[in-house]
Amino acid sequence: MGSDRSVTRDTAPRAPHRLPPGQRHVHGWPVSHYGPVPRFRPERWNLRVFGATADGNERTWTLDELTVLPRVTVVADLHCATGTTSTDHEWFGIAGTTFLDLAPPAPEVTHVMAWAEYGYTANLRLGDLTAPETLLATHHNGELLTAEHGFPLRLVVPHLYGYKGPKWLRAVEYLTEDRRGFWEERGHHNIGDPWTEQRYAHTEQENHGQGADTP
Ligand SMILES: Nc1nc2c(c(=O)[nH]1)N[C@H]1C(S)=C(S)[C@@H](COP(=O)(O)O)O[C@H]1N2
Ligand SMILES: [Mo]
Numbered sequence: 001m002g003s004d005r006s007v008t009r010d011t012a013p014r015a016p017h018r019l020p021p022g023q024r025h026v027h028g029w030p031v032s033h034y035g036p037v038p039r040f041r042p043e044r045w046n047l048r049v050f051g052a053t054a055d056g057n058e059r060t061w062t063l064d065e066l067t068v069l070p071r072v073t074v075v076a077d078l079h080c081a082t083g084t085t086s087t088d089h090e091w092f093g094i095a096g097t098t099f100l101d102l103a104p105p106a107p108e109v110t111h112v113m114a115w116a117e118y119g120y121t122a123n124l125r126l127g128d129l130t131a132p133e134t135l136l137a138t139h140h141n142g143e144l145l146t147a148e149h150g151f152p153l154r155l156v157v158p159h160l161y162g163y164k165g166p167k168w169l170r171a172v173e174y175l176t177e178d179r180r181g182f183w184e185e186r187g188h189h190n191i192g193d194p195w196t197e198q199r200y201a202h203t204e205q206e207n208h209g210q211g212a213d214t215p
Pocket of ligand 2: 031079080081082162163
């Protein structure tokens with residue numbers, strides 16, 4: 001990793017360690033997701049961008065092609081919308097902005113859908129993907145991601161609840177209008193800002209973030 005252009009950005013406020021409202025700290029790093037852990041098949045794996053790309057074409061990358069891209073380090077906490085926060089994760093991977101530069105969206109794109117194995121999805125505002133702390137992570141605390149935490153690629157969006165960061169990321173779809181993802185369709189908030197407790201869809205009217213989030 002030494003030859004990569006690494007930038008450390010620490011989004012976790014240090015002293016005192018601040019947690020979003022209604023969250024409790026958990027030690028270590030629990031595993032939580034819906035469904036089974038997918039098996040990685042290198043010969044079949046790729047990362048795909050589709051939808052409203054600038055040139056109208058889809059694009060795919062193999063894992064080898066992704067791992068030669070410039071990468072960054074981000075230290076951040078992980079807030080699950082069920083109320084647990086695990087702290088001080090050191091992520092390493094491809095910045096969201098680097099990904100956007102490689103695969104520019106059409107000017108009308110406002111949102112993206114992040115797709116994982118088995119059809120898990122999370123919708124994000126385009127600005128969530130280009131936020132300075134967002135990355136497509138390949139490593140955690142200096143090691144490759146483990147299978148249960150998302151190997152080989154995981155989207156990390158530290159400023160939103162954990163459900164907005166798919167493990168086992170396989171595609172990014174550019175959207176010209178918002179569309180709800182897996183948990184967003186199942187009662188979770190469309191934006192998912194932990195600092196204003198956007199856990200549940202029923203609070204969307206009274207408690208919405210910036211942007212056109214209300215369907
Ligand atoms: N593909 C996929 N990614 C997922 C999930 C999932 O069910 N499937 N769950 C999300 C939720 S709700 C959380 S809190 C985090 C948990 O990450 P961890 O298991 O690494 O702690 O993964 C997120 N990414
Ligand atoms: Mo979660």
